[in-house]
Amino acid sequence: MNLNVRISGSLRDFVTETVTDGDYENVSEYVRALIRRDKERAEREAMEAMKVRLQDAFAVADSEYEHLSADDLRRRALAGTNR
Structure with missing residues (x-):
């Protein structure tokens, strides 16, 4: 994939300085980084959001499950429903 991006002003100056300071060999390398x-x-x-969902799920009392x-699970899966 090739992208053409136009930047100007302070953004252009920042990118130029970042690349010429030796942090990156060229602008493409900087953009990939x-x-x-x-x-x-x-x-x-995404991982943090999953952790929160799992913590919430495991915080539920066993009596709530x-x-x-x-067979029940298969029937629900085939029916496409959670309840």
Whole structure:
């Protein structure tokens, strides 16, 4: 994939300074690093959200759970419903 991005003003100056300071060999490398960092952030946020959902689920008292047989689960799966 090729992308063309126009930046100007202070953003252009910042990118130029970041690349010429030797942190990155070129602008493409810098942009790839930014995308990787953003992807890692999104993955961390998704993992944190999953942890919260799991903590909430495990905080429920055992008496709140409904005991189902394998046949019950199959019927629900085939019916496409959670209840």
